[in-house]
Amino acid sequence: MEVEHGIEFLDNLVYAKTGKRLNSLQKAILRGTWQNLKYPEIAKTQFRSAKYVKGVGFNLWKLFSELLVEDINQSNFRAILEKRELLNIDLSTFQDSPQIKVVNSINVCSKFLQFPNSAETKPQNQTDRKWNASATNKKDLSEMPNLSSFYGRTQELTTLKKLLLQEKCRLLTILGISGIGKTALAVKLIEQVADDFDYILWRSLRNKPSLDILERSLLEFISATANTDNRRSHLIDYLRKHRCLIILDNVQMIFQSGELAGNYETGYENYGSLFRQIGESDSSSCFVLISGDKPREIADLEAEYQGCKSLPLAGLDVDAAWEILREHGFDTEEKWQYMINQYGGNPLWLKMVARLIRDLGFTDLWQESTFLFADLEYKLNQQFNRLSAIEKKVISTIADLGARVTTAQILAYIPQSELLNALQSLLRRSLIEKYVEIGEVYFTIKPVIREYVKHQLSKL
Numbered sequence: 001m002e003v004e005h006g007i008e009f010l011d012n013l014v015y016a017k018t019g020k021r022l023n024s025l026q027k028a029i030l031r032g033t034w035q036n037l038k039y040p041e042i043a044k045t046q047f048r049s050a051k052y053v054k055g056v057g058f059n060l061w062k063l064f065s066e067l068l069v070e071d072i073n074q075s076n077f078r079a080i081l082e083k084r085e086l087l088n089i090d091l092s093t094f095q096d097s098p099q100i101k102v103v104n105s106i107n108v109c110s111k112f113l114q115f116p117n118s119a120e121t122k123p124q125n126q127t128d129r130k131w132n133a134s135a136t137n138k139k140d141l142s143e144m145p146n147l148s149s150f151y152g153r154t155q156e157l158t159t160l161k162k163l164l165l166q167e168k169c170r171l172l173t174i175l176g177i178s179g180i181g182k183t184a185l186a187v188k189l190i191e192q193v194a195d196d197f198d199y200i201l202w203r204s205l206r207n208k209p210s211l212d213i214l215e216r217s218l219l220e221f222i223s224a225t226a227n228t229d230n231r232r233s234h235l236i237d238y239l240r241k242h243r244c245l246i247i248l249d250n251v252q253m254i255f256q257s258g259e260l261a262g263n264y265e266t267g268y269e270n271y272g273s274l275f276r277q278i279g280e281s282d283s284s285s286c287f288v289l290i291s292g293d294k295p296r297e298i299a300d301l302e303a304e305y306q307g308c309k310s311l312p313l314a315g316l317d318v319d320a321a322w323e324i325l326r327e328h329g330f331d332t333e334e335k336w337q338y339m340i341n342q343y344g345g346n347p348l349w350l351k352m353v354a355r356l357i358r359d360l361g362f363t364d365l366w367q368e369s370t371f372l373f374a375d376l377e378y379k380l381n382q383q384f385n386r387l388s389a390i391e392k393k394v395i396s397t398i399a400d401l402g403a404r405v406t407t408a409q410i411l412a413y414i415p416q417s418e419l420l421n422a423l424q425s426l427l428r429r430s431l432i433e434k435y436v437e438i439g440e441v442y443f444t445i446k447p448v449i450r451e452y453v454k455h456q457l458s459k460l
């Protein structure tokens with residue numbers, strides 16, 4: 001059974017690190033997890049309490065996360081084993097090897113499992129990248145998604161390239177509402193600037209790795225040494241010596257849900273201090289942060305340092321948005337301009353609505369009104385569930401008042417002390433926009449978001 005091979009490998013690895021073998025309960029947890037069993041089900045087969053098994057499982061994932069330098073848990077264990085081809089490696093290479101020193105365990109990992117920085121270890125889905133970066137630089141793009149098609153964004157790419165290559169920015173933040181195309185833009189950007197960097201690394205924070213795990217994995221890739229007393233200063237040192245491009249995607253995942261934008265979850269505050277340190281340093285490297293919410297320190301750093309910039313991403317222009325619709329089989333351009341506008345040029349929303357229209361085969365309805373459909377509502381639910389109570393109240397008030405409102409109008413319903421923070425936070429999440437006309441400040445809300453909010457209100 002293929003999982004047995006993986007378990008044997010992990011057992012050897014744990015032995016190398018701790019001098020102890022995996023016990024029968026730990027192996028049963030691995031086998032059960034492989035079969036998608038939950039702790040209570042595994043517990044039954046082992047005649048133990050679910051609570052006890054859960055505790056053992058928790059410690060096991062923690063240990064594997066350290067050894068494999070990747071956040072491992074019950075839900076991603078099988079995928080990681082498969083991704084890293086743990087099941088096919090030749091165990092005889094370090095079979096039963098008490099000689100392997102504890103300090104070598106991470107290197108043992110990297111030798112067999114770590115990042116695909118060479119052609120041989122490159123995963124299948126990386127082989128079809130359309131670009132050919134310099135053969136001299138080292139890339140770890142295993143977590144970078146593949147781009148299917150890409151339209152427009154010429155101006156944004158020019159701006160980002162200028163910031164990276166001419167202004168040598170150290171901290172670049174790409175912001176925007178979910179689905180607007182932040183990740184896609186960064187993938188395209190790498191394609192165009194790769195030759196300028198010694199190392200390029202892409203990391204997603206979707207599974208919320210601790211900073212410790214992230215720093216280890218970065219250091220291990222850049223310097224081949226992760227076990228050091230002062231990891232942070234080693235990392236900063238390497239970032240100074242080498243020109244590295246490090247992309248951190250999904251940064252919003254480490255922020256606390258239910259609070260104002262950009263507040264770190266407990267245990268993740270040290271990310272803020274890393275961003276600050278990078279922003280303040282004289283590093284020749286650059287961190288590109290991709291986030292739905294603007295991290296708190298970014299605004300301060302931008303104000304103080306030339307090398308820190310952010311790019312809030314708006315929707316695609318009509319031509320690019322139209323290409324997406326055409327890809328889905330639509331023909332007459334004129335008819336769909338209204339819809340592109342209603343969905344704010346958001347490529348994800350446009351793709352979703354185009355699929356729906358194509359599947360159902362009707363077209364006329366969409367010219368009359370914005371249409372909130374289940375897939376889109378689900379996506380927006382994820383975002384709105386993260387808002388604080390006061391943000392929900394403010395955005396509901398704006399949606400109720402109209403397409404554009406002044407602060408004075410909102411103040412009739414919400415006290416100033418609460419309103420200002422909430423408005424700033426909603427702006428930081430790109431859920432509302434601000435513009436000034438003849439000296440008056442207006443807040444606006446995208447038609448589809450307005451419809452969503454009103455729909456939620458009608459359910460109350």
Ligand SMILES: Nc1ncnc2c1ncn2[C@@H]1O[C@H](COP(=O)(O)OP(=O)(O)OP(=O)(O)O)[C@@H](O)[C@H]1O
Binds near residue numbers: 177181182
């Ligand atoms: N310029 C573009 N041309 C064509 N398709 C695009 C473009 N930008 C984004 N897309 C597509 O739109 C979808 C959403 O893009 P992407 O994942 O980059 O958004 P995002 O802002 O990173 O969203 P999230 O915050 O949820 O991660 C993807 O399917 C992507 O391929």
Ligand SMILES: [Mg+2]
Binds near residue numbers: 182183249250
């Ligand atoms: Mg993304």
